[in-house]
Amino acid sequence: MTYQVPHELTDHATICGVNMSFLRESFEERAKKPHHKVTHTPEHGLSVRMKSGYMYLKEQKDAIVLTAASDRPDKLFKLKGTIGKILKELQPDTFQELQWANASDVGALPPNLQLTRVLSVEPLGTAFVRVRLQVPNLSFIDETSIHFGIALPPETGNAPEWPYVNENGNAVWPKGDKAFHRPVYTSRTLYPEAGEMDFDVFLHESGRISKWIKQLQPGDRMAMIGRGSNGGGLLDNDKVLMFGDETAFPAIAHILDKLPAGAEGTVTLEAENGADCGYPIVAPEGISINWITRGKDKHLSEFAKEQCSAAPDHFLWFAAERQDAMRMREFFRAQGKDPQDAYVRAYWNRNG
Ligand SMILES: Cc1cc2nc3c(=O)[nH]c(=O)nc-3n(C[C@H](O)[C@H](O)[C@H](O)COP(=O)(O)OP(=O)(O)OC[C@H]3O[C@@H](n4cnc5c(N)ncnc54)[C@H](O)[C@@H]3O)c2cc1C
Structure with missing residues (x-):
């Protein structure tokens, strides 16, 4: 028997042989992580807020009814995957028996994976390539999450x-030498009516995507995983300080397109040859764009620290290499601020 929860999309599973107090304690422990929040309601029992939606656990006779609830099918699928992963860690036997009422067809492709068609591949400046895709289901990406994964099969x-x-x-992904390469990218521009999307790839020497893109042609297929959960295209604040290296230029450009005309702030972009990389970026009038050259100018995070100190009321958006992102998080904490109040992300890992 199931019960009503206040979300449009739900799925249910009944699990046996697990102690409710054990689950409650385990989830309360996990809730110390950002995005997870545990509450108890008489109506729904234990409720756990996660990134992609809510999980509800309610005791019924000798079993626990588990409900996953979200606002989109792709998020619901992701949520069920996360719940499965947690259960597998907590109680592997229970995971083996986990059976969702509306499970996707066993053996089918995961519903968040789709095959897109490449429409064009064009050089962009000196260090980027712009790809336009025909995407069968573009609702996977919107302004609440502008990122997606490329699923590149092994060679x-x-x-x-x-x-x-x-x-x-x-979803079960092949492992070992059959594993896919699955890096995250950003939709630069969405064309919802045409079902098309542009994304920009920064070419760097050792990248598998850089190598793949050199032989990519119109008509080729590209497997895409959506949606990502690394941030959206709309900022709540119209006073912003944005910092990024090449990997973050598409996200910064996307966000700048959506900022209101009266927005204020500064964007600092770090590239191998500064502005000569030729990446096109346009900002509202009140936002200045500064280009810096890697290795010649100060470190990107040094610019960020100075500007944040001078304008503490501006929203910090920072995305670059992992070490840079860590430096910024430390700085933010040292200022007595919560890193959750800023967007600070590692977009790539030098040791990766
Ligand atoms: C939310 C998010 C959004 C992103 N959006 C974009 C985007 O729109 N466009 C884009 O180009 N990238 C973007 N990235 C970064 C991209 O996912 C990584 O750079 C990824 O590693 C690229 O995969 P690859 O196949 O090129 O390199 P990999 O095969 O993953 O790595 C091979 C080697 O290349 C190195 N490497 C990876 N990135 C760089 C780099 N930028 N410079 C120098 N060396 C590098 C690694 O350290 C590794 O040693 C984004 C990342 C995140 C998390």
Whole structure:
């Protein structure tokens, strides 16, 4: 038997042999992580807020009814995957028996994976390539999340082994030498009416995507995983300080397009040859754009620290290499601020 929860999209599973107090304690422990929040309501029992939606746990006779609730099908699928992963960690036997009422067809492609068609591949400045895609289901990406994953099959010379949905409703990705490369990218521009999207790839020497994109042609297929959960295209604050290296230029450009005309602030962009990289960025009148050259100018995070100290009421948006992002988080904490009040992300890892 199921019960009503205040979300449009739900799925249910009944699990046995797990102690409710054990689950409650485990989730309360996890709730110390950002995004997770545990509450108890008489109506829904234990409710856990996660990134992609809510999970409810309610005792019924000898079992616990588990409900996953979200506002979009792709988020619901992701949420069910997260719940499965947590259960697997907590109680592997229970995970084996986890059976969602509306599980996707076993063996089918995961519903958040789709095959897009490449419409064009054009050089952009000296260090980027812009790709336009025809995307069968563009609702996977919107202004609340502008990121997605590319699923690049391994270069084995054989047909790739595709991921599939297992009996628990989770996506199973091939491992080892059959593993896909799955880096995150950003939609630069969405064309919802045409079902098309542009994204920009920064070319760097050792990148698998850089190598792949050099032989990419119109008509080719690209597997895309959506949606990402690394941030949206709209900022709540119209006073902003934005900092990024090449990997963050598409996100910064996307966000600048959506800022109100009266927005104020500064954007600092770090590239190998500064502005000569030729990446096109346009900002509202009240936002100045500063280009800096890596290795010649001060470190990106030094600019960020100075500007944040001078304008503490501005929203900080910072995305670059992992060490840079860590420096910024430390700085933010040292100022007595909560890093959750800023967007500070590692977009790549030098040691990755
Ligand atoms: C939310 C988010 C959004 C992103 N959006 C974009 C985007 O729109 N466009 C874009 O180009 N990138 C973007 N990135 C960064 C991109 O995902 C990484 O750079 C990723 O590693 C690229 O995969 P790859 O196949 O090129 O390199 P990999 O095969 O993953 O890595 C190979 C080697 O390259 C190094 N490497 C990775 N990135 C860089 C770099 N930028 N400079 C120098 N060396 C590098 C790694 O350290 C590793 O040693 C984004 C990342 C995140 C988290």
